[in-house]
Amino acid sequence: MRKGCEHPDGCHTGVVPTLASATVGARLWLLVEYAGPWPERLENSGLPEEISELLRRARERGIRPQLIRRPGRRTRTRGEGVRVLVAYGTGRSPWLASGVVAGPDDLDLDALVAGVVPESCILEDEPVFLVCTHAKRNACCARIGLPLARSLAESVPGRVWETSHVGGDRYAANLVCLPHGIFYGSMSQAAALAAANAYRSGEIILDRYRGRAGIPEPMQAVEHFARAHTGERSIGAVAVESSRSDGDVTEAIVRCGDVRVQVVIEPSAFQAPCGAACAETIATYRLVSLDRLTPVRYATPALA
Template identity: 35%
Template structure:
């Protein structure tokens, strides 16, 4: 059905947000006004061979490429902005450069990025708010993401705001990723997105709409969110992951929790019993898994 919208269906089902962030630690953001097509590295109007070059480098060195643009702006003026980001809790960082043309990215040695090492670019201390508006990938991302991006661009944190290509989780549109921390938020719109910007500026996680941290496996993301909600902890570093162990459907995550010492959380991945169409263009139905907190306990001394 052409009028089916995966985000509306997801909200009606009440799909859990926690534990649904893409698992990515390193990001490369490259300014490109568009159009982006369905697959940005294949379909966007990049210089010949650049999409293949970036895809191969990202696969080999384990980083994610996102095309970005300023909200509501179609042209690139005064150079092409590039960001390299590493999501690593308190050690997260962003570097930036202004390129003369898109092909200049070929001159960069991107191998260190996947290992969390500097590319030797200019440090960028301010957070980025990347709002997925990739409508050719999924209609919900455009219909819900663009109003959110424009609302953010009209607020006090406008300099931080970029529209971005697909970030994962179309059914949770509108999606915002806070970089370099890798904080994923979903279910946002023009009314709710500004709260993410305000929380970010304060160094806090907005527990409403929080999907998880991209530098953790999904089970550990759910554990982190559960601890934060139970204890009312919102500071970026109030809950620090120390170790994660995955055994089958069980994830055991150990955290250092501000004011509460060490905690272990055991989470079970529960497969969905019913299959649904999870994106607007999906050709088959899939189950919706969720994460169930099994136990929260004081961590044993090691």
Template identity: 35%
Template sequence: MRTERFFCADAARARGDTLPGTAPYGLVWVLVEYHAPWPANGYDGLALDPGAKALLFEAARAVRARILLIRRHGRRAGDAGPRRWAVLRYDATGAHRQQWGTWERGEDLARIADVLEAPGEPGETGLPPVVLVCTHGRHDTCCALRGRPVAGALSERWADLVWECTHVGGDRFAANVLVAPDGVYYGGLDAASSVAVVERHLAGCVDAEHLRGYTDLFPAQQAALAAVLARYGPAARHAFTVTGTTRAGPHWLIRLTGPAPSTTAYDVEVTAHRTPPRQLTCNGLATSAAMVHEVTSIRVG
């Protein structure tokens, strides 16, 4: 008996799965340009010098950095020339840092480990952010099917800023875009909406539509901020500050202050609950429950 093929992003959209509150926490990202086909497990599956590979892995783990393989849209495995690497660091002041270099052999990646182990190195600030589009088809089919058209549309507009990348989390929200080191996740994108979202972001305006969350915030805080943006309008990335977080079981009270330089306070009540078990990825047949953070009220303090 023939069964219909399952696509996790289609199922999530049919269910109306909630985007806000789903961005993974993170403040540091390591980008490694890699032209050959990406293994299903990304950097972990690369056939590199074991010593150099382990050195970078341990350095990244020590600072909770995420290692992502990257490539330009349309590039092929045989592309010549040195490949690039980057360490991107989020900064709460907005003075995000980027450090870039090149590598040809696995041993060259030791330089990335040196950078990660010396966080005092200033790096460059004031650079435009990097726009990362998950197109990791070997990890999840929807990431490729929905991600590649988005990568193409964005690359056509911002060729120097846009990279395809390996798994960033949340396959069912494909196409996913991570803007780093700003630390902003967007999901549920297509070619047209991605251009509009990134254009607004680069202009200093984060809109609640398609926003999964800020990576320096925890899920309940992400949901609270997205709700305030949806009700009161878009704002700059650092316009709001979380000035209070209290929890009683599944109930959270999040206080946001802003947008800067305003001191207006917003008290946002958030309730967390788990969904029934569902298949959340294309390739994983096991079902699991997802945590949802629902905003129940917003009060101006």
């Protein structure tokens, strides 16, 4: 277990750049409610057999498994089945569904892979928000994440869960918005509420935005810089139309609503202002150039 940051005014205040750091390998999600102790790594033993088997089957299919629990609750329930949520974060219309299953055989994860709601689940019409509070992975995730999860749950009742490790301990407190897989890091309580409210309106806030899960990091970076230039906030209005790499330099054409921009980026490094726990340099990206391309012109009728 990483003990956490030794400089409380360093990594977790928004000083460290968060852009292009969302988990690349997560477009499909399985959330399993479990109020008991979470192991440091979910693939380790110590969980009930039915929970372990659900997580194992998810990993086999390329689904991101997470343990979840309600903020502030540690009471275990027995004999009620296992509560699960599944999220399909790819394509134009991501979705979220939930259900209670008796065991692993009652949840059709192959349906999720195919983009179909499993028969044991029903679609949800509201997003969910995950706050990492996994103390056994990093103490900061619990120290900062726990009060944030409780505060956010008061503002968005029934839609907030504590969750196990989501990646990026240095960005605690981490917030994930599902089903799209929108990542934020270094969140304060005010920043988390603003991000959650924006997401419920179909928008993204660039402040402390880490990126969208399942997208390669360079593409997360070009999206970030394109949004910063155009001011486009809508989740679905930004798309990378083409890209190419020449060594470390990446060039992409990005559509932002009715605007197209050419973005050129390259890797950069940031030295964290922390103690020994996070003394390594942090990989990020630097904007080399950004040019607005000639917009598509549409014929318009002459004014009378």
